[in-house]
Amino acid sequence: MPRYVVGIDLGTTNSAVAYVPLDAEAPALEVLPIPQLIGPGSCEERTLLPSFLYLLQPEERSSAAFHLPWDDTSATIAGEFARCRAADVPHRVIASAKSWLCVDSVDRHSPILPWNSDAEGEKLSPVAASACYLRHLQHAWEQRFPDAPLAEQEIVLGVPASFDPVARELTVQAAALAGLGNVTLIEEPQAAFYAWLADLGNEWHTHVAAGELILVCDVGGGTTDFTLIEVREDGGQLALERLAVGDHILLGGDNMDLALAHAVRARLATEGTTLDTWQFRSLVLACRDAKEALLSDPRLTHVPVAILGRGRRLIGGTVRTEVDRSVVEQVLTEGFFPFCERDAEPEGPASVGVTEMGLPYAADPAITRHLAAFLSRARTTEGEAIALPSSILFHGGALRSQVLRERLLAVIRSWSACADRPRPLGVRDFSHAVCRGAAYYGFVRARGGVRIRGGVGRAYYLGIATAMPAVPGMQPPLKAFCVVPRGLEEGSEVELPQREFALFVGREAEFRLFQSAVRSDPPGVLIEDLGPEFHELPPVRTRLDSHSVRGQRVPVYLRAKVNELGTLELCFVERHGPGRWKLEFDLRASARNPNRPSP
Numbered sequence: 001m002p003r004y005v006v007g008i009d010l011g012t013t014n015s016a017v018a019y020v021p022l023d024a025e026a027p028a029l030e031v032l033p034i035p036q037l038i039g040p041g042s043c044e045e046r047t048l049l050p051s052f053l054y055l056l057q058p059e060e061r062s063s064a065a066f067h068l069p070w071d072d073t074s075a076t077i078a079g080e081f082a083r084c085r086a087a088d089v090p091h092r093v094i095a096s097a098k099s100w101l102c103v104d105s106v107d108r109h110s111p112i113l114p115w116n117s118d119a120e121g122e123k124l125s126p127v128a129a130s131a132c133y134l135r136h137l138q139h140a141w142e143q144r145f146p147d148a149p150l151a152e153q154e155i156v157l158g159v160p161a162s163f164d165p166v167a168r169e170l171t172v173q174a175a176a177l178a179g180l181g182n183v184t185l186i187e188e189p190q191a192a193f194y195a196w197l198a199d200l201g202n203e204w205h206t207h208v209a210a211g212e213l214i215l216v217c218d219v220g221g222g223t224t225d226f227t228l229i230e231v232r233e234d235g236g237q238l239a240l241e242r243l244a245v246g247d248h249i250l251l252g253g254d255n256m257d258l259a260l261a262h263a264v265r266a267r268l269a270t271e272g273t274t275l276d277t278w279q280f281r282s283l284v285l286a287c288r289d290a291k292e293a294l295l296s297d298p299r300l301t302h303v304p305v306a307i308l309g310r311g312r313r314l315i316g317g318t319v320r321t322e323v324d325r326s327v328v329e330q331v332l333t334e335g336f337f338p339f340c341e342r343d344a345e346p347e348g349p350a351s352v353g354v355t356e357m358g359l360p361y362a363a364d365p366a367i368t369r370h371l372a373a374f375l376s377r378a379r380t381t382e383g384e385a386i387a388l389p390s391s392i393l394f395h396g397g398a399l400r401s402q403v404l405r406e407r408l409l410a411v412i413r414s415w416s417a418c419a420d421r422p423r424p425l426g427v428r429d430f431s432h433a434v435c436r437g438a439a440y441y442g443f444v445r446a447r448g449g450v451r452i453r454g455g456v457g458r459a460y461y462l463g464i465a466t467a468m469p470a471v472p473g474m475q476p477p478l479k480a481f482c483v484v485p486r487g488l489e490e491g492s493e494v495e496l497p498q499r500e501f502a503l504f505v506g507r508e509a510e511f512r513l514f515q516s517a518v519r520s521d522p523p524g525v526l527i528e529d530l531g532p533e534f535h536e537l538p539p540v541r542t543r544l545d546s547h548s549v550r551g552q553r554v555p556v557y558l559r560a561k562v563n564e565l566g567t568l569e570l571c572f573v574e575r576h577g578p579g580r581w582k583l584e585f586d587l588r589a590s591a592r593n594p595n596r597p598s599p
Contacts, residue, residue: 014431051097055094184445214230217394228386460483479528
């Protein structure tokens with residue numbers, strides 16, 4: 001029997017763990033100290049594990065200086081030491097493995113990381129790298145709780161709200177590879193909101209009222225996530241429901257560090273100092289440390305920075321400069337949080353014919369324009385445009401800065417000309433909100449308490465070919481038939497007898513499925529035009545047969561069900577006969593082959 005609920009934040013930049021005993025009278029959340037190498041032969045406990053993975057050199061693997069308390073055979077080192085090595089040997093350090101999980105243009109099971117590394121046989125897949133971080137967290141847990149193996153506890157693992165079904169399934173696979181075969185996923189913005197609920201306890205309902213709309217704005221080290229939560233009244237009690245989630249935006253604190261490094265390098269160039277590529281990588285890391293120091297301590301006006309030379313110039317070639325608070329605030333506020341119109345759209349990518357393969361980074365660094373576009377596209381469950389949020393919950397390491405939070409508030413308030421809306425909801429711990437909220441969610445799930453309702457985060461549509469006369473060289477255009485509305489609770493079934501379609505049996509055919517994170521169509525609606533808000537999942541190509549019906553079109557209607565495992569079951573029901581044909585689309589991975597129909 002599990003003794004603890006364990007919340008895990010498998011972050012793009014940092015990972016963390018929180019826990020609570022299941023038999024606790026009240027959920028007293030604790031954060032797990034994580035032992036990690038700080039330098040050769042130096043191991044310390046810290047509450048954050050930087051999500052960097054260093055591939056040890058062959059000669060380093062046998063050295064005790066690189067051994068952890070629980071393992072002297074690992075070929076990788078995760079954490080602070082790996083983060084620091086990224087400046088010196090980037091071809092041996094994996095970063096942003098989590099972001100690669102949602103890149104469908106690569107095989108995420110193939111050893112491709114570190115990306116663009118020339119090292120032969122020294123790579124890991126995004127799934128395997130993610131498993132390495134989870135395995136480190138597992139070892140840290142079991143060193144502290146040797147009589148409570150992590151795999152036997154209730155584990156709740158945070159994922160970006162914008163992760164598609166494939167990326168979610170790959171996250172589950174990474175956990176299984178680490179020996180954690182039974183995990184529950186929670187969207188990170190929801191986890192941050194649960195952390196807020198945990199901090200307030202029974203007083204949370206005094207801070208919001210029915211009808212309010214809460215924006216969770218999560219700007220982390222590598223990604224930006226938006227979620228809208230509505231406060232409703234249900235049986236005289238306040239209830240919470242997730243309305244919308246944003247796209248997966250690769251934009252965050254890492255971009256800010258890079259922008260600061262470019263600003264400092266430009267200033268050094270005017271002073272006659274030129275940095276090589278190796279020194280610039282060191283400058284990026286130094287700017288990250290300086291940014292965090294300046295934004296966390298308002299008393300600091302500047303932070304000194306030293307960038308070492310190489311070889312014979314190691315000492316004499318050292319470059320000394322400083323990062324000023326005014327530069328940090330100017331670069332970050334104007335570059336990433338500029339004022340814009342309420343109907344602004346982020347700029348598209350540059351019109352260059354060929355680019356390097358890599359992560360699909362956001363082309364526009366303006367987080368405020370991405371937010372404006374998200375709010376413009378979001379809809380209520382009835383399909384109506386939403387009003388501006390009345391409250392905002394900030395989350396993510398980049399928003400620990402009061403300057404940046406105030407700037408974001410000012411931009412949103414300018415859209416409504418309201419001086420006090422949205423109002424900020426306080427967060428006590430930006431660095432550990434996801435893992436703490438995940439643990440709290442697991443506790444209330446087991447013991448009872450307020451929960452955010454939401455069901456499936458996307459609406460799903462079956463592609464229906466248009467009935468039209470044949471035209472040379474033209475395929476019939478597709479329409480989209482809503483089979484699962486956004487917000488449908490897992491385990492629910494939808495029957496759609498109102499529309500009849502022709503199903504081809506006895507020959508191979510392709511079945512296409514689309515999803516939308518922003519549309520709120522009711523089930524049974526047929527959409528004539530598939531706009532950019534529709535995204536296609538991998539299709540199923542198969543042959544449906546039956547003993548009684550062969551090689552013809554059969555009039556059918558549809559039943560749809562999303563089960564608790566994340567599988568969409570579509571059943572084609574013969575209108576005037578016994579025929580039943582079922583297809584299964586794994587919403588967390590790729591579509592699977594359908595079950596054979598009953599004769």
